Amino acid sequence: MCEPQKTDAMPLLQVKNLRTYFHTRNGVVRAVDDVSFEIEKGETLGIVGESGSGKSVTCYSLLGLIPQPPGRIESGEAIFDNTDLLKCSTAELNRIRGKRIAMIFQDPMTSLNPYMRIEDQLIEPLLIHEKTGRQRAVELGVQALKDVGIQDAAQRIRSYPHEFSGGMRQRVMIAMALITKPDLLIADEPTTALDVTVQAQIIELVKRMQAERGMAVIWISHDLGVVAGLCQRVNVMYAGRVVESGPTTSIYRSPKHPYNHALQKSIPALQPKGAELYTIAGMPPDLSKPVTGCAFMPRCEFAQDICRAPVELKKDGPGHATACTRAQRGEINL
Amino acid sequence: MFRFIAARLMQTVPVLFVVATLTFFMVRLVPGGPFDAERNVPPEIKRELEAYYGLDKPVFHQYLDYLGRLLHGDLGPSYKYANRSVNEMIAATFPVSLQLGGMALGLALIFGVTAGIIASLRPNSALDYTASSISMMGICLPTFVLGPLFILVFALNLRWVNASGWFDAADRILPAATLGIAYAASIARLTRGGMLEILNQDFIRTARAKGASSTRIILRHTLRGGLLPVVSYLGPAAAGILTGSFVIETIFQIPGLGRHFVTSAFNRDFTMVTGIVIFYAVLIVFFNLLVDIVQIWLNPKLKF
Numbered sequence: 001m002c003e004p005q006k007t008d009a010m011p012l013l014q015v016k017n018l019r020t021y022f023h024t025r026n027g028v029v030r031a032v033d034d035v036s037f038e039i040e041k042g043e044t045l046g047i048v049g050e051s052g053s054g055k056s057v058t059c060y061s062l063l064g065l066i067p068q069p070p071g072r073i074e075s076g077e078a079i080f081d082n083t084d085l086l087k088c089s090t091a092e093l094n095r096i097r098g099k100r101i102a103m104i105f106q107d108p109m110t111s112l113n114p115y116m117r118i119e120d121q122l123i124e125p126l127l128i129h130e131k132t133g134r135q136r137a138v139e140l141g142v143q144a145l146k147d148v149g150i151q152d153a154a155q156r157i158r159s160y161p162h163e164f165s166g167g168m169r170q171r172v173m174i175a176m177a178l179i180t181k182p183d184l185l186i187a188d189e190p191t192t193a194l195d196v197t198v199q200a201q202i203i204e205l206v207k208r209m210q211a212e213r214g215m216a217v218i219w220i221s222h223d224l225g226v227v228a229g230l231c232q233r234v235n236v237m238y239a240g241r242v243v244e245s246g247p248t249t250s251i252y253r254s255p256k257h258p259y260n261h262a263l264q265k266s267i268p269a270l271q272p273k274g275a276e277l278y279t280i281a282g283m284p285p286d287l288s289k290p291v292t293g294c295a296f297m298p299r300c301e302f303a304q305d306i307c308r309a310p311v312e313l314k315k316d317g318p319g320h321a322t323a324c325t326r327a328q329r330g331e332i333n334l
Numbered sequence: 335m336f337r338f339i340a341a342r343l344m345q346t347v348p349v350l351f352v353v354a355t356l357t358f359f360m361v362r363l364v365p366g367g368p369f370d371a372e373r374n375v376p377p378e379i380k381r382e383l384e385a386y387y388g389l390d391k392p393v394f395h396q397y398l399d400y401l402g403r404l405l406h407g408d409l410g411p412s413y414k415y416a417n418r419s420v421n422e423m424i425a426a427t428f429p430v431s432l433q434l435g436g437m438a439l440g441l442a443l444i445f446g447v448t449a450g451i452i453a454s455l456r457p458n459s460a461l462d463y464t465a466s467s468i469s470m471m472g473i474c475l476p477t478f479v480l481g482p483l484f485i486l487v488f489a490l491n492l493r494w495v496n497a498s499g500w501f502d503a504a505d506r507i508l509p510a511a512t513l514g515i516a517y518a519a520s521i522a523r524l525t526r527g528g529m530l531e532i533l534n535q536d537f538i539r540t541a542r543a544k545g546a547s548s549t550r551i552i553l554r555h556t557l558r559g560g561l562l563p564v565v566s567y568l569g570p571a572a573a574g575i576l577t578g579s580f581v582i583e584t585i586f587q588i589p590g591l592g593r594h595f596v597t598s599a600f601n602r603d604f605t606m607v608t609g610i611v612i613f614y615a616v617l618i619v620f621f622n623l624l625v626d627i628v629q630i631w632l633n634p635k636l637k638f
Contacts, residue, residue, distance in 0.1 A: 093545075094546070098543060098546070102543070111536045112537055114537070114559070116555070120554075125545065128546060128547075162634070162635050
């Protein structure tokens, strides 16, 4: 059951101590390990990190989209409009997902059902959540396609997904996600599978839709450039944990965590031409082995013995927090 | 669509020609002839018989005669049943096999698809293992074991139905169940596999993210793609099941086409064997065409 909790002036979504583990044959993989963050109404939050850092799993956990088993949400709460999403039954979640929280996915080529017409998939949220009559729903569907910039929407709505290009399909996904006017849109690397010009169009489209409708957006990406242009706040994730969180400008201009600092340094466009490309030495840790201290320690150029002690995300500026023991003690200045 | 079907029907002509030719010569390669088994036939009468059926002519001549009649849809006279043509024999026995096969196919689809879907909903659960092992048993148990077993239990011990025969509706139950179970088992496994394949696709996650209920996900998002393997299997399976099973028809003493096929081969009833093979080929071609049309209808990526 999801018990309503009476608190005023709550953020739109408040995630606390989320832990999602995968119980596999090779041990317990701590994909998301004690993640907390919040997002206000109408805000855009970026979640960045490399592959396997737990960005997507965090968001899938919120909407109950983790395959269970092997996945299991071990602890935490996610309060959305006085409801704890993590304690909702499937039926209760089904009233929220697709209606108040919508999601778009990484690969538009596989995220639409190839056996169904665009029409049937597009208007499905209306039929499920708003009990709209079919004819009215189709009218709204055509309008939604026009809104995301699809020409001849009235004809094209009758097509099947394979008759659309990748960019067009992602537009359809966005139209489908926004058709119920959700309060929160979770975008899981929606531009990763698209080429650069289409990427820019999709980003502009989401920006425009957000401005028109005032919804909040969680934008998951490993593309720091995309996030910088889109988000007000950014969470940097590493090995299933948030290592640094803050307003976009301070995340990019004055990184406090050595991992974030190293990420910024490895953006080729920001380095002088001809300079050798900076890379972070080593590999991300194996998440099936428990890590007590800082997970980035083996790769960190500032690492000392003290980094083996447990470290938590601590506030160190207006809206800014870092999970680095040495940065917290003021020992390193990046 | 019309052009697609017309083209496919045109392709059946050479197929049937090859089938007819091969069978015509192959049955004649087998030692013996249709009238060898009849004892005490004086040579002159045997010659008369052979002359009557045209068997005294050179084989190639016989072949041309046969093809000529085949063009008019005439499969020739039976050598074994005097005064009856192969067409008549098929017309008399096929409806029985069709009825048996139709019922078996219906049972197989209902139980197979249901069991497959149930198994796919909770993969690797106790329910899945139960459904999967029952269907594995169904595949492994041959009909000549299952049939007598059913007769023993339901006819001889419980006395619910007759042990054999083909007279009233109750006589249909045991043979249809025996024939259906083998196919139900295969259909269940194919359905489970097909459904699981689709349920693991990204677009099912999209449907869940839209708030679709499990029922909606199964019926609207999964079934259409998940049943494609079953449909491909049904083409050849349907032709086989509808033309009857020799084993089933023998066990239950059913006057169907399957039994005739085998007895006519033993009897060297050349025209009967060739005729039934051609008829069988026509059915297979027909069902494969039907399957292709259904697949095109199910899978929007395919076009006529």
